[in-house]
Amino acid sequence: MSINRRQFLKIAGISTILGIGGTAVVNGLRKGDLEASQMEPNPEGLTAKRWGFVVDMSKFKSEADVKRVIASCHDIHNVPDFGNPKDEVKWIWKDDYEHVFPGQENEYATEEMKGKPFMVFCNHCAYPACVRVCPTKATFKRKDGIVMMDMHRCIGCRFCMAACPFGARSFNFRDPRGTDANGQPFIKHLDPEFPTRTKGVVEKCTGCYERLAKGKMPACVEASNGGIVFGDLEDPNSEVRKLIGKNYTIRRRPELGTQPSIYYIIGGNENA
Amino acid sequence: MLEKALSGSRRYWGWVFFLLAVIGAGVIAYLFQYQYGLTITGLSRDVSWGFYIAQFTFLVGVAASAVMLVIPYYLHNYKKFGRIVILGEFLAISAVIMCVLFIFVDLGQPTRVMNVMLHPTPNSVMFWDMIVLIGYLTLNLVIGWTTLGAERKEVAPPAWVKPLIYLSIPWAASIHTVTAFLYAGLPGRHLWLTAIMAARFLSSAFAAGPALLILLALIVRKTSKFDPGKEALQSLAKIVTYAMTINVFFFLLEVFTAFYSNIPGHMHPLKYLFLGLEGHSRLVPWMWSATILAFVGLALLIYPGTRRNESILPIALISVFVSAWIDKGMGLVIGGFVPNPFERVVEYTPTLPELMISLGVYAIGFLVLTVLYKVAIAVKEETEGVEIPH
């Protein structure tokens, strides 16, 4: 199945030379036909040179804004809720300034700043440490900048979790399909269109690759009412680049050189 | 030669069956983990490696330490080590087997372990660690078995072993260097992000490994007719002394850099380990025990009177060994994860099943070691008094 025309020509050529033409070529042809059937990208799919996010903190006004965004992701991706921090799996969540930007804390910051709910999820770094360390290429970087997980291949060594300087990765310490002591399933609403994970693999935000392929924006972006903006960082006319050009933005731990692709507009008062 | 492991005293068989029982308990605990997942361990999304990986790291050092016998014997023709070099090589074999098993029990999807070979990834240090460990295991199996076989026949080992022996010297350094690179190349884990990580690993390995080897040799002397030789053990003890001194020195270098620079990220893990951070101090008693043991061990080793006294020497060696074990087998790995990337402190304690699985792995290692040592000693007892060239 997995031969392309070039390989087919090679097989056909070699088998003819060896004089065993006959059946080998016929088989090759049949398979070649199927390959002529080919695979192609979805024409509606969104494409970019390097996807990135801008998180505009001024749009996160209430707890409801945060919850809506988290639910929009966790519901469609069958992210389990184990109800304890030890086994916790999360793709997108919130934390406060001091913990999202350690090393940039400001002890005299306003109470308003200290209390802001910063949305955190995988940074889809340009030079991701997790991809560098993965021994099976189970986590890899796509051409469009999305740092992707191949759950079929992950052996659960958790090297990526040690390597990620952003704590973006979660491990399935137990079976996400299971139920708690009261018989309640860990995945409250099973979305039949998306898989779950199995115990023993690492997972994280995958940039809604399944939605991008269908021409849709990531779920959190759609649910955030402009709080999270998504676009091509390499395209100077993209909305993300315009926002980054107009506002003062910061990224998490840029000194580590991974080049995170999430930019935060801190806002604050008038000096945005 | 393996048949020599099939005849032994009641005490030998008692020990073997004891180990088998511990292995059995470990296997049952592992089946439990296989069924329910790593949730049965104390690991969390914040401390994602723990006791298993720490034991792996420590044992790589034990494995590498065989080179402390190989170098003097084969490169400097220090004949006194001729009698015990095989003990070092066999210890390395058993240690590498334990390393591989500790990695295996740590995997979330153990059935997919072959993916590492199916999709070779040279940019991953883990990939290289697999290669060097398998290579080192093979080298020591071939070298140990061949030289012992030759000794049994009272002939010199075949010439082709020599290059392999020379190769095993840099290879031993490589296994611990690559293991250090697992940690030292990760951005954002301050305790690990240090250029002297590999050097620290090697120095601590060359202290703990030979310390264990001397203790094993003393046990061998007590339980068999084979005498490893007082002078050989004393020379090894000196190696332990130097290595441990360097190990402590290297550690103090880390403390200086972290605290004189006053950079919070560098100080936090050390503060967590030795003083406690934000009210979390589970490892503090352990780390101070390690510190005290290190200095007690060093004092006893440096002063010649106590080092030469064979009833005090074991105390010094046990101190050094336990100190290095706490430092690497607990502090190093856990300290790297505390505080987490959000500068939050989440603690870790191994659970009972986790410890049972670990004990099971250790028992497998000791069983391999027992069998190999039994064979080696039986050969040594047969050829006692025969001078064999090498």
Place this chain on the structure above:
Amino acid sequence: MYNAGKILIGLAIFFGLATFPFFYNMGKAVAKPDPKLDTPEIMKLAKQDRKCVEPKEFMRAEHMQLLNNWRDSVVRDNVRVYVNSEGKKFDMSLQNTCMRCHSNKKKFCDECHNYMAVKPYCWDCHIAPKEKES
């Protein structure tokens, strides 16, 4: 022969263990697998549309390779449209394409897999449809 008694007992035990599976299953007829294609979703289709992405013979022999290729293509290459030998296009998705029609995993997948004693791990993660039979 030294220790003849012990050797014979040992041999008998070995023979017993080695042949145990055969004796254990002797006389038990295992029903031939009979995968069903009559789900409501398939029956709804017009007769000439009742076709899989590729011919039946091909699917029977090669579905595992096809699914493997689909998986790698979608997950790793972000290429997710399959154009079959007739030029028809399909979204490469086990859950959302294959099982939309074959909404009877038990009678369609498990029937043969159980017979062959293979346990593909698809369903550890992928969600099987609600069982529907005709």
